[in-house]
Amino acid sequence: MSxxxxxxxxxxxxxxxxxxxxxxxxxxxxxxxxxxVGVYKPAASGCRKVDGRLVSDDAVAVWxxxxxxxxxxxxxxxxxxxxxxxxxxxxxxxxxxxxxxxxSGIEAWQExxxxxxxxxxxxxxxxxxxxxxxxxxxxxxxxxxxxxxPNALGMINQTLQTVIAAECFGRIYGGNxxxxxxxxxxxxxxxxxxxxxxxxxxxxxxxxxNRQELSAHCGPPILAELGWQSDRFDSDVDWLSLAR
Numbered sequence: 071m072s073x074x075x076x077x078x079x080x081x082x083x084x085x086x087x088x089x090x091x092x093x094x095x096x097x098x099x100x101x102x103x104x105x106x107v108g109v110y111k112p113a114a115s116g117c118r119k120v121d122g123r124l125v126s127d128d129a130v131a132v133w134x135x136x137x138x139x140x141x142x143x144x145x146x147x148x149x150x151x152x153x154x155x156x157x158x159x160x161x162x163x164x165x166x167x168x169x170x171x172x173x174s175g176i177e178a179w180q181e182x183x184x185x186x187x188x189x190x191x192x193x194x195x196x197x198x199x200x201x202x203x204x205x206x207x208x209x210x211x212x213x214x215x216x217x218x219x220p221n222a223l224g225m226i227n228q229t230l231q232t233v234i235a236a237e238c239f240g241r242i243y244g245g246n247x248x249x250x251x252x253x254x255x256x257x258x259x260x261x262x263x264x265x266x267x268x269x270x271x272x273x274x275x276x277x278x279x280n281r282q283e284l285s286a287h288c289g290p291p292i293l294a295e296l297g298w299q300s301d302r303f304d305s306d307v308d309w310l311s312l313a314r
Contacts, residue, residue: 074176075108076313077186077213078251081204083228085192087220088256090128092296093189094135096216096309100185105310107136108179108186112172112207113148113198115159115191124149132189144178147171156191157199169202173210185313188213194232194248205239205248214251214314219284220258221295223276226284229253233290251312252293255281259298 078096082089093109100107114126129146133139148168150159157167179186188211190196190204197203208215215236219229236248257277285292293312294303 074180075183075185076310077188077211078216078309078313079188079190079208079211079213080216080218081190081194081208081232082218083193083220083225083232085196086258087218088258088296089189089218090131092216092218092254092256093132093187095296095301095303097132097135097187099303099307100187100309101135101137103310105184106139106182108139108183109133109136109145109189110176110179110186111146111189111191112175113150113156113167113191114146115150115156116153117149117151119151124151128189132187136187139183140178144175147175155197157197157202167198169199172198172202172207176211185310186213195235201243203243205235206243208236208248209239209245212246212314214249214312216251216293216312217253217290219253219255221255221277221280222258223274225255225276225280226287229284229288233288249314250290252291253284253288254293254303255284255295257296257298257300 080089080093097107109132111129114128117124117126126146126149133142133145152159152162160167194205195203217232219225233250236250240247293307294305
């Protein structure tokens with residue numbers, strides 16, 4: 071591929087952990103800092119039809135956050151309707167996921183941008199074909215990973231598994247291992263107040279200790295935390311310095 075701007079690859083410990091929300095906030099931070107931001111989502115499923123064309127709401131969100139650079143269709147060139155992994159969603163429509171386009175589609179963002187943000191689909195090891203994974207794309211692009219983690223029970227195990235998978239990926243599947251720039255902790259649902267927590271035995275009280283415990287066990291740093299529906303990170307992060 072041609073020489074491109076530096077970039078970050080935003081992945082998560084699973085699907086529905088807030089990758090799009092985090093990607094959009096990173097884009098906004100960079101735009102506020104005067105940076106020209108390209109955004110790319112190689113493929114998306116669960117898309118809706120608008121004027122006879124499938125559109126990814128995730129792609130729209132990050133595109134708008136970045137100031138609507140380029141063309142929306144270049145943000146996510148492969149959109150599918152079924153809420154399945156992209157290659158399965160494509161098959162459900164009688165199509166095939168274009169594996170070459172997954173990689174070459176980023177070329178639309180190689181000029182006139184300071185940084186490219188790529189948002190993966192699902193988790194790092196989510197399959198995109200027979201021997202193709204989200205991690206494979208991250209490896210091909212060479213961008214450091216930002217791992218989005220839900221502040222919920224079980225997140226420590228999920229995060230460590232994702233980090234270990236990144237660091238061992240090249241050894242198992244060939245090529246280079248993946249670099250993890252850091253972790254963003256995201257609050258996926260509203261947090262009950264103390265009185266409610268005291269009454270509700272099913273409340274997730276792990277939220278109070280998850281960050282401290284993760285810091286003690288996770289090699290890559292916790293870069294920032296997001297409260298429920300917060301429009302800013304709890305700390306300033308120099309995202310451009312993390313990009314490569």
